[in-house]
Amino acid sequence: MGQFEILAIGRDRIAFVASSCEEITMTHAAVAFLAIVTSVLVAILPAQSQEWTPSEDAVRDATETVGRYFLSLDNQEYGRAYEMKTDTAKASIPSNAFMEQSKHFHSQAGAVRERRLLKFTWLKDPENAAFPGVYAAVDIAAKFENIDRYCGYIVLYQRPSGGNFRVMRVESNFIDNSTAKSIEKTQSKLELDRAWAELSANCPNFPS
Numbered sequence: 001m002g003q004f005e006i007l008a009i010g011r012d013r014i015a016f017v018a019s020s021c022e023e024i025t026m027t028h029a030a031v032a033f034l035a036i037v038t039s040v041l042v043a044i045l046p047a048q049s050q051e052w053t054p055s056e057d058a059v060r061d062a063t064e065t066v067g068r069y070f071l072s073l074d075n076q077e078y079g080r081a082y083e084m085k086t087d088t089a090k091a092s093i094p095s096n097a098f099m100e101q102s103k104h105f106h107s108q109a110g111a112v113r114e115r116r117l118l119k120f121t122w123l124k125d126p127e128n129a130a131f132p133g134v135y136a137a138v139d140i141a142a143k144f145e146n147i148d149r150y151c152g153y154i155v156l157y158q159r160p161s162g163g164n165f166r167v168m169r170v171e172s173n174f175i176d177n178s179t180a181k182s183i184e185k186t187q188s189k190l191e192l193d194r195a196w197a198e199l200s201a202n203c204p205n206f207p208s
Contacts, residue, residue, distance in 0.1 A: 052124040054134070059120070062136045062156050065165040066117065069154065074112050078102045086157055086166040088130070108176055110145025119205040125160070134158040136165065139205040149196050150174040151203035173199045 054062070065084070072081035078099040082090070093101075118139040125132045136156040143150065152172035156165040175183075175196055183192045200206050 052122050052134075054122050054136070058122075058134065058136075058158075061158075062120070062138070062165050063117070065156055065167070066138055066154055069167055070112075070115060073102060073106070076103070076106060081167075084167050086168045089166075089168055105172075109147045109150075109174075113143040113145065115140060115142040118207075131157070131159075133160050134165075135168070139203060141203075141206060146178070147174050147176050149180065149200070151200050151206040153203065171202070173202050175199065 069081055069084050072078070072084070079095070081102070082095050082098050118141055121137040121139075123129075123135045123137075126135065129135065134157070136158075137153055138156070139151075139153045141151050150172065151174070152170065154167060155169040157168040158165045175192075180192055180196075183195060197208065200208070
């Protein structure tokens with residue numbers, strides 16, 4: 001089991017007050033599919049948010065940013081994914097370390113089979129944030145060739161002046177299938193379920 005690219009956010013992520021959206025499924029597909037996902041997401045956007053209601057353009061831009069970021073990782077275009085990060089995120093991990101980390105995860109996980117956007121959370125100019133602007137936190141579940149148990153989230157940031165969303169933070173929690181089989185064989189299925197329940201508790205809005 002492991003955690004991939006945790007950038008000092010942990011349980012503080014819960015401070016982003018929830019703005020519900022229905023679950024969206026993203027498979028490893030091209031931009032045409034992204035357009036479908038975006039149109040569905042915009043259609044189901046709630047009328048009110050507890051903190052801030054984004055425009056349809058903001059939802060579309062954020063969804064496409066998430067898609068491009070993970071598509072770059074899936075295609076092993078790690079430099080492109082790195083350049084989508086904020087300056088703060090880049091300061092937290094050098095490009096060579098990010099690329100090595102990404103390569104290791106890809107070799108461990110294998111090809112992506114499914115990626116679901118579980119929930120979008122929006123906040124604008126939060127008092128406890130380092131910078132003013134728009135924040136979109138997206139809860140994610142996924143399956144890979146060698147990982148059936150995976151959850152996490154990505155936090156996007158947009159400057160007050162507007163412009164493109166950038167990737168501020170990413171967290172992944174997972175148990176690879178080899179480790180899962182080992183736990184089940186040497187301990188029990190109950191222990192495997194317990195381990196995953198404990199790990200996935202780090203993922204807000206992940207179905208238990």
